[in-house]
Amino acid sequence: MERLAELEAKSIYILREAYNRIEPLTMLWSLGKDSNVMVWLARKAFFGRVPFPVLHVDTGNKFAEMYAFRERYAKVWGLDLLVVDCPPIEEIDDSLPPAARAAARKTAGLKTAIERHRWSGIIAGIRRDEQATRAKERVFSPRDPAGHWNFRDQPPEFWDQYKTDFQPGAHLRIHPLLHWSELDIWRYIEREGIPVVPLYFARDGKRYRSLGDRDITSPIDSNAASLEEIIAELEATNTSERAGRAMDHEREDVFERLRADGYM
Amino acid sequence: MSGSGEISGGAPRPALEPALKIVIVGHVDHGKSTLIGRLLHDTGSLPPGKVEELEAVSARRGMAIEWSFVLDAFQAERDQAVTIDTTQIWFRTARRDYVIIDVPGHREFLQNMVSGAASADAAIMVVDAAEGVRETSRRHAYLLHLLGIRQVATVINKMDLVDFDERRFAEVARDITQYLEEIGITPTATIPVSARAGDNVAKRSERMAWYQGPRVIDALDGFHRLTVAADQPLRFPVQDVYNFDARRILAGRVESGVLRVGDRLLFSPSNKVARVRSIEAWNVDPLPIEAHAGESIGVTLDEQLFIERGEIASHEDHPPQLTTVFRATLFWLARAPLEVGKTYKLKLATREGTVTVQSIERIIDTDTLAGRPGDRVERNAVAEVVLRSRGVLALDEHRSIARCGRCVLVDGYDTVAGGVVSMEGYPDQRQTLQIKATNVSSVEHGVAVGSRAERNGHRGGVLWFTGLSGAGKSTLAMEVEQRLFKKGYHVYVLDGDNVRRGLNVNLGFSPDDRAENIRRVGEMAALFADAGFICVTAFISPYQADRDRARRSAGGAFHEIHIEADLETCERRDPKGLYKRARAGEIEEFTGISAPYEPPASPELAVDTANHSIEDCVARIMNYIEGTFSLASAAKRGAARAEEAESAPANGR
Numbered sequence: 020m021e022r023l024a025e026l027e028a029k030s031i032y033i034l035r036e037a038y039n040r041i042e043p044l045t046m047l048w049s050l051g052k053d054s055n056v057m058v059w060l061a062r063k064a065f066f067g068r069v070p071f072p073v074l075h076v077d078t079g080n081k082f083a084e085m086y087a088f089r090e091r092y093a094k095v096w097g098l099d100l101l102v103v104d105c106p107p108i109e110e111i112d113d114s115l116p117p118a119a120r121a122a123a124r125k126t127a128g129l130k131t132a133i134e135r136h137r138w139s140g141i142i143a144g145i146r147r148d149e150q151a152t153r154a155k156e157r158v159f160s161p162r163d164p165a166g167h168w169n170f171r172d173q174p175p176e177f178w179d180q181y182k183t184d185f186q187p188g189a190h191l192r193i194h195p196l197l198h199w200s201e202l203d204i205w206r207y208i209e210r211e212g213i214p215v216v217p218l219y220f221a222r223d224g225k226r227y228r229s230l231g232d233r234d235i236t237s238p239i240d241s242n243a244a245s246l247e248e249i250i251a252e253l254e255a256t257n258t259s260e261r262a263g264r265a266m267d268h269e270r271e272d273v274f275e276r277l278r279a280d281g282y283m
Numbered sequence: 284m285s286g287s288g289e290i291s292g293g294a295p296r297p298a299l300e301p302a303l304k305i306v307i308v309g310h311v312d313h314g315k316s317t318l319i320g321r322l323l324h325d326t327g328s329l330p331p332g333k334v335e336e337l338e339a340v341s342a343r344r345g346m347a348i349e350w351s352f353v354l355d356a357f358q359a360e361r362d363q364a365v366t367i368d369t370t371q372i373w374f375r376t377a378r379r380d381y382v383i384i385d386v387p388g389h390r391e392f393l394q395n396m397v398s399g400a401a402s403a404d405a406a407i408m409v410v411d412a413a414e415g416v417r418e419t420s421r422r423h424a425y426l427l428h429l430l431g432i433r434q435v436a437t438v439i440n441k442m443d444l445v446d447f448d449e450r451r452f453a454e455v456a457r458d459i460t461q462y463l464e465e466i467g468i469t470p471t472a473t474i475p476v477s478a479r480a481g482d483n484v485a486k487r488s489e490r491m492a493w494y495q496g497p498r499v500i501d502a503l504d505g506f507h508r509l510t511v512a513a514d515q516p517l518r519f520p521v522q523d524v525y526n527f528d529a530r531r532i533l534a535g536r537v538e539s540g541v542l543r544v545g546d547r548l549l550f551s552p553s554n555k556v557a558r559v560r561s562i563e564a565w566n567v568d569p570l571p572i573e574a575h576a577g578e579s580i581g582v583t584l585d586e587q588l589f590i591e592r593g594e595i596a597s598h599e600d601h602p603p604q605l606t607t608v609f610r611a612t613l614f615w616l617a618r619a620p621l622e623v624g625k626t627y628k629l630k631l632a633t634r635e636g637t638v639t640v641q642s643i644e645r646i647i648d649t650d651t652l653a654g655r656p657g658d659r660v661e662r663n664a665v666a667e668v669v670l671r672s673r674g675v676l677a678l679d680e681h682r683s684i685a686r687c688g689r690c691v692l693v694d695g696y697d698t699v700a701g702g703v704v705s706m707e708g709y710p711d712q713r714q715t716l717q718i719k720a721t722n723v724s725s726v727e728h729g730v731a732v733g734s735r736a737e738r739n740g741h742r743g744g745v746l747w748f749t750g751l752s753g754a755g756k757s758t759l760a761m762e763v764e765q766r767l768f769k770k771g772y773h774v775y776v777l778d779g780d781n782v783r784r785g786l787n788v789n790l791g792f793s794p795d796d797r798a799e800n801i802r803r804v805g806e807m808a809a810l811f812a813d814a815g816f817i818c819v820t821a822f823i824s825p826y827q828a829d830r831d832r833a834r835r836s837a838g839g840a841f842h843e844i845h846i847e848a849d850l851e852t853c854e855r856r857d858p859k860g861l862y863k864r865a866r867a868g869e870i871e872e873f874t875g876i877s878a879p880y881e882p883p884a885s886p887e888l889a890v891d892t893a894n895h896s897i898e899d900c901v902a903r904i905m906n907y908i909e910g911t912f913s914l915a916s917a918a919k920r921g922a923a924r925a926e927e928a929e930s931a932p933a934n935g936r
């Protein structure tokens with residue numbers, strides 16, 4: 020099988036498994052390239068429609084281009100869009116370094132939404148190659164009733180037989196893009212013609228490789244202004260995708276702490 | 284339909300192969316993670332700034348640079364210098380792209396090792412040159428073998444600790460090669476390495492000039508992609524059924540073979556058949572007309588069948604096997620042991636069901652490869668067990684179609700085992716479960732069942748004797764027949780010889796033929812019972828499933844009688860000299876010796892011929908028959924019950 024076809028088939032299998040086994044279910048739509056690919060794969064899996072709500076956990080700190088994108092494609096793609104807000108920074112654990120503390124607002128916003136909607140499954144577009152603790156994730160990853168990730172005792176997972184049984188009050192994170200790399204994502208966007216926020220394309224020698232909050236994400240030096248150029252750039256580089264994310268560089272254990280607490 | 288993207292796709296690119304997946308296995312601390320970290324560094328794959336970061340986090344723990352920290356990202360892993368969970372990392376050589384899978388060597392985390400290793404195409408086994416081959420080296424190798432991974436290269440690591448000694452290398456290499464070969468794996472390379480210093484990883488070692496073979500990176504590039512045979516039979520397990528619009532779409536992934544529009548599909552175990560009308564897809568134009576192994580697709584059928592998740596579609600000429608019992612070689616991951624009689628949830632392809640552990644055939648010692656008996660399987664052990672399912676399962680043997688021949692067991696919320704399926708010694712039940720002549724409906728008899736019983740003075744029924752060869756089935760059957768006949772009963776014995784010489788002359792002794800033999804006997808016995816006879820059958824009939832089918836055929840008139848005698852006793856009696864010949868290997872698949880016997884779980888009657896005389900046993904059976912079949916005794920019972928009922932108020936409150 021060709022590589023993109025294989026990646027796609029596996030993701031579709033995961034999404035269908037989640038939809039069949041877990042209810043109620045939602046998909047996180049952060050408006051970034053990965054979650055657009057994920058929505059696209061859901062439309063493939065379910066023949067054009069996304070049969071569960073799509074959730075944007077909004078920090079209020081996104082780029083204007085992202086909000087415009089959200090309004091437009093929620094309609095074009097026929098999504099059942101839910102937007103939830105995040106609590107102000109003052110309510111977040113102040114022992115976290117500043118950028119991580121800002122990022123943790125998202126966890127808090129998500130937790131409130133989970134309590135309200137009682138979702139048993141949250142589909143999130145993380146990938147193993149983004150970050151070393153994400154590299155250790157499962158495709159179906161349980162969170163305890165407090166929303167915590169017990170990463171020291173993860174369930175066995177093999178042969179596409181996923182963990183679909185869990186205690187009441189707990190929920191599952193489902194990661195249909197775990198096995199994709201950044202390059203795979205861009206190659207697939209190119210193959211399928213999937214729309215993305217224009218901030219990914221270089222303007223005046225800068226572009227975003229990863230889109231987070233305005234105040235804690237910075238662009239990289241790049242002249243890649245088209246999909247072909249982005250793919251060529253990534254084929255030649257080995258700089259980390261999240262180099263522009265401040266929270267990743269504040270302290271050795273910070274990502275682990277965030278994720279153990281329920282960050283994506 | 285087509286997408287509504289703003290960006291149009293660029294010029295088509297050359298097709299890319301999937302990245303090859305390599306798992307690095309071996310005993311705890313033998314240097315697996317270090318090898319991967321070093322490999323990434325020496326091939327320039329680490330991002331800029333990573334080395335400085337590693338130096339800093341190592342220094343914080345009072346260490347020189349620890350390459351394993353590239354993979355070991357958890358604080359606990361770094362603090363304790365041990366890998367806890369599996370990781371996957373991307374890596375590229377001039378030849379191809381790889382996904383490298385790191386797994387823990389500590390036995391406490393074996394489930395994480397399996398989670399990582401199960402998806403690999405090939406493996407590198409790392410052995411510490413100073414410590415040599417250890418328990419987990421062997422256990423990991425055995426699991427690779429079970430998981431079906433046959434391409435393995437070995438790395439003898441930490442050569443710096445043995446002064447780069449060629450003799451020591453040869454010694455350790457011989458040990459691990461010997462073990463691997465015993466389980467059917469021939470290493471593709473055996474490489475002396477110092478992972479920490481990078482010798483023979485990506486750079487040739489100057490300190491081991493005596494070695495001129497491949498480096499680790501060459502061994503990787505020497506692995507082959509395993510291509511799935513295109514001519515495998517079609518398997519399409521149904522994952523879900525969608526009715527989003529007017530279309531009724533069966534969704535699933537083709538696990539083997541090819542599915543084409545127009546194909547007639549047989550769904551198992553329901554045995555329904557329909558033709559593929561279309562293969563549906565979104566954002567694909569034109570719609571595909573065929574789908575190959577690995578593709579997640581949706582199909583519509585020309586008939587609105589009621590099909591559920593869990594059914595497996597195939598072509599009619601190569602269907603999966605149908606069975607209620609199978610063997611599994613399991614790796615057991617749970618803290619609580621597996622025990623005979625326990626019930627678990629089974630997941631096989633998209634099917635979920637309930638299975639009970641019928642027997643533990645052997646527990647495999649992965650050090651010596653010896654099998655030993657046991658009645659419980661402890662955590663991290665490998666064992667061969669027989670599982671009995673509540674419902675009929677469609678499955679394949681792992682060695683023929685791996686993806687429909689492997690399963691996991693779930694206990695409560697947890698996955699507790701993985702295993703591969705074998706049907707050795709068990710027949711495919713498809714023949715016997717399938718109703719071939721569908722246009723035959725039963726004819727109402729002119730004589731009612733009750734009238735026959737009235738004239739005979741007893742009801743008809745089947746007495747199904749089951750037991751080992753030499754247990755005494757025929758002896759007892761003939762004796763019982765004679766006595767019943769004298770008492771005026773209509774009775775007839777069906778015995779192996781009188782059936783095999785006529786009705787079943789075309790059947791041999793393979794599991795399939797044995798099953799068919801018993802099916803015919805069951806049907807015939809049911810006819811005798813219907814005709815008003817007491818029909819006694821005397822067949823080993825080793826499989827519960829076969830006896831259950833005979834029971835269904837006979838309706839309520841079936842009585843399972845276990846003629847019990849332990850194997851030792853039967854073998855001592857050996858009236859036809861069969862056991863001796865079976866032990867000598869002259870008879871294959873002999874029940875009790877080389878084929879299973881499943882004792883009845885709840886027989887109507889059991890008689891023990893090892894500890895009781897023939898006379899006692901006959902008396903018990905006669906008693907049972909007269910109590911159950913005779914109308915006179917039924918009348919007596921009825922009268923007694925009426926009396927009881929009448930006298931009840933007097934005794935009452």
Ligand SMILES: Nc1nc2c(ncn2[C@@H]2O[C@H](COP(=O)(O)OP(=O)(O)OP(=O)(O)O)[C@@H](O)[C@H]2O)c(=O)[nH]1
Nearest residue numbers: 311312313314315316317365366388441477478479
């Ligand atoms: N002297 C020497 N030490 C090595 C070499 N390779 C690894 N080590 C050390 O051996 C120890 C264990 O290495 P790891 O890479 O963590 O071992 P592992 O096999 O990944 O261990 P687990 O994942 O916990 O099973 C570390 O302290 C390494 O620095 C080597 O070639 N020479």
Ligand SMILES: [Mg+2]
Nearest residue numbers: 315316366386
């Ligand atoms: Mg390790």
